[in-house]
Amino acid sequence: xxxxxxxxxxxxxxxxxxxxxxxxxxxxxxxxxxxxxxxxxxxxxxxxxxxxxxxxxxxxxxxxxxxxxxxxxxxxxxxxxxxxxxxxxxxxxxxxxxxxxxxxxxxxxxxxxxxxx
Amino acid sequence: xxxxxxxxxxxxxxxxxxxxxxxxxxxxxxxxxxxxxxxxxxxxxxxxxxxxxxxxxxxxxxxxxxxxxxxxxxxxxxxxxxxxxxxxxxxxxxxxxxxxxxxxxxxxx
Numbered sequence: 001x002x003x004x005x006x007x008x009x010x011x012x013x014x015x016x017x018x019x020x021x022x023x024x025x026x027x028x029x030x031x032x033x034x035x036x037x038x039x040x041x042x043x044x045x046x047x048x049x050x051x052x053x054x055x056x057x058x059x060x061x062x063x064x065x066x067x068x069x070x071x072x073x074x075x076x077x078x079x080x081x082x083x084x085x086x087x088x089x090x091x092x093x094x095x096x097x098x099x100x101x102x103x104x105x106x107x108x109x110x111x112x113x114x115x116x117x
Numbered sequence: 118x119x120x121x122x123x124x125x126x127x128x129x130x131x132x133x134x135x136x137x138x139x140x141x142x143x144x145x146x147x148x149x150x151x152x153x154x155x156x157x158x159x160x161x162x163x164x165x166x167x168x169x170x171x172x173x174x175x176x177x178x179x180x181x182x183x184x185x186x187x188x189x190x191x192x193x194x195x196x197x198x199x200x201x202x203x204x205x206x207x208x209x210x211x212x213x214x215x216x217x218x219x220x221x222x223x224x225x226x
Contacts, residue, residue: 003160033213042123042218043161043203056213091161106153106214108161 002026004109006092012115013082021077021112025094031104033095034067034077037111038088046090049075050097082116089113119144121206121217129223130194138189138220140178140204150180150187151205151214161203164189174198199224 005024013019025032034046045059049069060066064082069075079086089111095104120143130136142148149168155161165173167180167187178189187204204217 035216043216045213045216048213093161105151105163105166110160 006109023075023092029094030097031095033093035091036088123217136191136194140187149207153203155201
């Protein structure tokens with residue numbers, strides 16, 4: 001079956017514009033994560049969805065960042081009024097979410113490379 | 118609070134030499150530990166998890182609760198081991214997984 005997919009693969013935008021990044025998790029996976037990966041910063045947790053529970057937004061760096069997950073499947077990460085420091089690769093991962101999902105294997109998407117000019 | 122520390126951002130090792138990627142964690146209970154790897158132009162993927170006690174691509178990692186460490190080791194490095202390695206921790210079943218900052222392993226010919 002298909003793995004986690006993300007779109008677009010690359011996004012170039014101008015400072016101040018809004019962007020939406022999409023993640024399609026593996027079918028049946030109830031846990032979904034967004035991460036940001038940049039040079040020197042490693043893998044930075046952004047947000048975690050688990051089933052119908054309220055998302056863990058503790059990693060979102062500012063109120064310009066938001067994410068939603070519709071129907072327990074597809075997720076969209078939105079960055080408003082983008083800044084140059086938002087440039088990074090945004091990764092999505094999903095897991096089965098067994099009893100909370102913390103101990104599951106995460107399956108990662110290919111990422112979206114965001115460049116803010 | 119849960120925390121994963123990978124003290125080395127970059128580790129360069131000659132081909133054939135032993136490799137040890139360090140990982141220390143902070144967690145008050147019984148954690149589950151993982152190593153994830155990202156090869157060039159590939160997706161981040163699970164390498165191994167401590168509960169499996171397996172060797173993957175010649176790599177092993179032993180959970181040392183006394184030293185709160187989960188170092189990744191391989192006796193003889195190969196050029197194809199060059200990649201970014203992330204140590205990760207999961208606490209209770211309801212908690213998200215926490216990643217370290219990662220170590221880039223560069224195998225020198």
